Amino acid sequence: MAAGCGTRISNDINEIPKSTLKIGKDSLIRNTIKLFLENAYEVCIVVGYKKEMILKEIDDLPITVVYNPFYKLTNSIASLWFARSFLVDEETIIMNGDVYIEQDLIDFLLNEKRSPTMLVDAKRKTIGDFFFEYKNSRLISYGKELPLESRTGEYVGIAKLSGEFIDVFKRKLEIIIDSGHYNEWWEQVLYDLSDSGQEVYVSDIGNRFWSEIDQIEDYQYIQDYLLSKI
Known part of the structure; x- marks a missing residue:
């Protein structure tokens, strides 16, 4: 998912799509796509805001590109x-395009057999963007303003669905769209299913590195991490 404008960071990065920020020698989006291609995944990316800049980064990669004109x-x-x-x-x-991950997190995903599963960082409870409450690896509640005492981790921005679950997921997606709720995050499909009784699993990524880029400080955090590995 790489169609958004990234308004919270746009002034700090000259209003370019944040997925085109350089991470090492490649852009964030190119790094992510190459990771999945190297692990034998077919890749589809959805673009919107300044799509030409994103496409320039990935035009030589064997992927499917979808445009959201709205x-x-x-x-x-x-x-x-x-x-x-x-x-x-x-x-x-399904992954948000402003998240940086590495191979160890892909390996973790490949070994996760439960479905649907959303990834969480249990180390992050006080500072973050969107929080989960879960028990016995099952989602209970969620939100940006989730009370501190209820938080058991920060959502990483990635979910894994089994082939058997796809039909259930697509039906709920269609229901939400048909209801005119176009301004929801894609994760609302899973949240609605959870609220209606569907088990949605939560898996803690442990000490594996990741970062969502919402603020310029997040980008610097990734850069500092990469420098520390040299």
Whole structure:
């Protein structure tokens, strides 16, 4: 998912799409796509805001590109709807385009057999963007303003769905879109399913490195981490 404008960081990065920020020698989006291609995944990316800049970064990669022309008026659930034909009865990973991950997290995903599973960082409870409360690896509650005493971790921005679960997921996606709720995050599909009784699993990534880029400090955090590895 890489269609958004990234308004919280845009002034600090000359209003370029944050997925085009350089991480090492490549952009964030190129790094992520190459990771999944190297692990034998087919890749579909949804673009919107300044799509030409993103496409320039990835035009030589064997992927599917979907355009959300209404990116200014909608949120990522609409982007996912535009890419719904890519949701087939196969294991699927859905990921936000502003998240940096490495191979060890891909390995962790590959070994996760429960579905649907959303990734969480249990170390982050006080500072973060979106928090989960979960018990026995099952989602209980969620939100940006989740009370501190309820938080058991920060959502990482990645979910994994089994092929058997895809039909359930797509039906709920269609219901939300048909109801006119275009301004939801794509994760609202899983939240609605959880609220209606569907088990949604939560898996803690442990000490594996990741970072969402919402603020310029997040970008610097990744850069500092990479420098520390040299």
